[in-house]
Amino acid sequence: MKKMWVFAILIALLAGSCSDKEKVERLENERKSLAQENERLKTDLQKLQKDYTKLNFLTQKLDGIKARIVTDMGDIEVKFFPEKAPLHVFTFVSRAEAGFYNGTQFHRVMPNFMIQAGDPNSKDDNPNDDGTGGPIAMLPHEFNDIKHVPGILSTARVPDISAGAGSQFFIMHGTNFNLDGQYTAFGEVTKGMDVVNEIATVRTMQRPQNHPVKPIRIRRIEVYK
Numbered sequence: 001m002k003k004m005w006v007f008a009i010l011i012a013l014l015a016g017s018c019s020d021k022e023k024v025e026r027l028e029n030e031r032k033s034l035a036q037e038n039e040r041l042k043t044d045l046q047k048l049q050k051d052y053t054k055l056n057f058l059t060q061k062l063d064g065i066k067a068r069i070v071t072d073m074g075d076i077e078v079k080f081f082p083e084k085a086p087l088h089v090f091t092f093v094s095r096a097e098a099g100f101y102n103g104t105q106f107h108r109v110m111p112n113f114m115i116q117a118g119d120p121n122s123k124d125d126n127p128n129d130d131g132t133g134g135p136i137a138m139l140p141h142e143f144n145d146i147k148h149v150p151g152i153l154s155t156a157r158v159p160d161i162s163a164g165a166g167s168q169f170f171i172m173h174g175t176n177f178n179l180d181g182q183y184t185a186f187g188e189v190t191k192g193m194d195v196v197n198e199i200a201t202v203r204t205m206q207r208p209q210n211h212p213v214k215p216i217r218i219r220r221i222e223v224y225k
Contacts, residue, residue, distance in 0.1 A: 058082065059083050062089050063082060065080060065224075066078065067080075067093065068222040068224070070220050074195035074198070075192050076171070076196060081144075081187060084144040084146060087139055087142055088139060092186065100120070101218050102220050105130065105218070107127070108131055110200070110210050112200075114170040114171060115196060116131070116168060118134075118168040118169045119132070119167070127208050134167045138164030139155075143182065146180075148175065150175060151188050151196070152171070152172040152185050153185065153187030154171075154183045154184060154186065155170075155186065157183065171196055173196055173200040
């Protein structure tokens with residue numbers, strides 16, 4: 001009987017020893033997993049800090065910059081919102097300074113909605129491919145809380161929202177809150193809404209739809225501060 005009790009105690013001690021070993025191994029695995037997660041978070045934080053530094057640099061450098069869109073029908077002056085969409089403002093300003101938009105048309109005009117431009121395909125006299133062109137490198141969206149009301153400058157995009165944004169932009173002639181948070185607004189007309197009104201109400205073709213019969217070109221975009 002005594003031997004049986006001793007044997008039972010030994011079994012219990014061995015079982016406890018195995019249980020403790022498993023707990024130690026589990027805790028060690030959890031410690032390693034937490035250490036790996038901590039390193040990953042540290043790397044992500046460093047990347048975010050670098051990205052923030054770059055965007056903050058852009059925001060500061062772009063602060064106060066304005067542009068004058070010189071068209072066949074008059075001038076449209078705009079201010080920008082670099083604090084809301086620094087990448088879009090920087091890209092628009094850079095393209096404007098490089099003459100990218102010179103000679104492009106307002107290829108799509110819709111009264112009480114918007115007027116659209118910025119397609120390099122529209123530099124020629126063939127309207128059939130207007131609205132289909134743009135750069136290969138696309139911009140990541142910078143959706144924000146700016147409302148799409150008359151005078152707002154925003155970025156056109158293809159239906160596939162994951163594709164990013166190109167060079168085409170539009171100026172709101174009416175109000176359309178359905179665009180809010182779906183298109184990147186990055187500026188606003190400060191002078192020249194009468195020109196926007198004139199462009200929005202010109203006679204348009206049936207095919208391509210909403211294309212002005214008589215070309216309305218951007219002669220140049222002047223950037224100033």
